[in-house]
Amino acid sequence: MKLPSFAPFPPANLRKDIVPEEWALCLDAWLFLAEGHLLLSHEAFAAKVSKDPSVAEFLNTYINSETLQVHDTNPGPNARSLRRACYLLIHRCLSEMQKKPPWLLNWHFLADLSIAYANRSSLKPLLQGLWDIEEVQDRSQKHKVSLISTLEGAGNKDDHSDMDTTLARVAALLRACPKYGEFLMRGSDFMDAMSTFYGLTVPFLKRKLVVIMYRCFLALIDSLNPRYSMLLDHLYGLDSSADPHSLLSAVCSSTPFVRKLRDRVTGPDAVRAEKLIQQLSKFEGTGTLPLRPKKPARKRADKGKGKEIDDYGHGAIDQGLHIHKMSLVTQIQDLFPDLGSAFVVKLLDEYGDDMEQVTAHLLDDSLPSHLKTLDRSENIPQPPSQPATDLAPHLAPRTSPSFPPTRRNIYDNDAFDRLAISPSQIHRGLKDSSKTADTVLQDRSSAPNKAAILSALTAFDSDDDERDDTYDIEDVGGTVDAALPGSDEVDADLRDKNEEALSRAWNLSPEVFERDAGTRRGKGRTALKSETGMTDEAIEGWGIMLGRDPRRLRRLEARFESFGGQQRELGKTSY
Secondary structure (H helix, E strand, C coil): CCCCCCCCCCCHHHHCCCCHHHHHHHHHHHHHHHHHHHCCCHHHHHHHHHHCHHHHHHHHHHHHHHHHCCCCCCCCHHHHHHHHHHHHHHHHHHHHCCCCCHHHHCHHHHHHHHHHCCCCCCHHHHHHHHCCCHHHHHHHHHHHHHHHHHHHHCCCCCCCHHHHHHHHHHHHHHHHCHHHHHHHCCCCHHHHHHHHHHCCCCHHHHHHHHHHHHHHHHHHHCCCCCCHHHHHHHHHHHHCCCCCCCHHHHHHHHCCHHHHHHHHCCCHHHHHHHHHHHHHHHHCCCCCCCCCCCCCCCCCCCCCCCCCCCCCCCCCCCCCCCHHHHHHHHHHHHHCCCCCHHHHHHHHHHCCCCHHHHHHHHHHCCCCHHHHCCCCCCCCCCCCCCCCCCCCCCCCCCCCCCCCCCCCCCCCCCCCCCCCCCHHHCCCCCCCCCCCHHHHHHCCCCCCCHHHHHHHHHHCCCCCCCCCCCCCHHHHCCCCCCCCCCHHHHHHHHHHHHHHHHHHHHHHCHHHHCCCHHHHCCHHHHHHHHHHCCCHHHHHHHHHHHHHCHHHHHHHHHHHCCCCCCCCCCCCCCC
């Protein structure tokens, strides 16, 4: 029996118009045709794929839709079976057919295949063996030239959607096929274009550039024949212009590359790499994705607590993801578009919502065993919509309560409200239009009495302060004798003597008033303290205040300086 041709997989704008029953029939038809092709013999299968262009068109459109994630978030069993059958078809075409169809060797198809089936363990050896074909290398060389020109010309563009898609495909293919990374590292033109574009692009594209360069470096380290010499040549070329904001420093600070380089390089290349590793170690752990040691998971005691269940059915209790976690899921899916949202949520739960640790473990492929066995393409199912439930069906509806009474004020029900005012009392604009500002100011009939103002000023004493009752009898428990003979005179004499001694010391040696420890222990300061009885702080404060007020210095000189007629110098009189 001759198998019919495939129908192309519809895009998203057509998918939304197909009812679920018809879509289920389409999935059954595609699944039937795919399984029929898989049951063909080797010769019949090769002839069918080579002559029937509908196979290529269907697989291209299906892989593209899987890459863009326009399929159902909660697919049924037929959708999962069709996904598995399509992968088996592609695997059989690439592994059994001696002459591969050209559409299978297209770079876009291989990159989309790496995104759609990134969790397939058989995909990596399949693509690794495919990369040795000469036709694939010729096509890849054209793709490399086009990619370099795209990187060089995309720095000044405002729309980065095409570049975002291109970088996501490059990162996915690098993860699935390390030989692709070795191919990109031949020559320095690709690395130079990446470094230049990194300094011109937006932050969300910089993260993808870091992942791509890290994967290229790993391709040279983890291959069967490690190419340390080529890697060190690239690193020395990039390190000559490296700075804290360069692409190389971002790779060293956000990924475990420096640690891997330190552990893997052996032999004669280790001596050459030692100085370079020391230079790159200064960037280690300083970026936006610093690696941290995994904290041991602590088991919590079951206290019988959990999320509250929505028993009412009207969405009063939100069972969805928090908006912050959804933002983290979106950021991780930008770097790893093949991961489903449910799998990313499990990773965030494992590492305590730490996106840096999740990204580092995904790059290093060091996830725990219980996470490696999970389905990486699993998405969060959409919650079914529930009709609203009437919580009180026995209550009859009633009208809304009446509005509260309007607010009232003191002018309510006055003459204007009751319309009892005479029309002669109502005027529009000025009551007396003949008056001007000058006539109002000249009219002194309503001015205050000048005699009353002067009498009030006479009774006001500006020096009268509030009485100080600190030393009243009720407060101190006795009388205070304020009539001590000569107390004010004694204080004034002491102040005059101190002022004279300090002024004389200032004129002789102003350095005595310095505030350092040596001056405080000096003979001049000791003599001044014994003469005045003042502390170091008081003497230094007096010197600071005198230096700020030159007029006070002149007053002290005029007060305490006695001129005997001997004058050797004339002071300046200019201001």
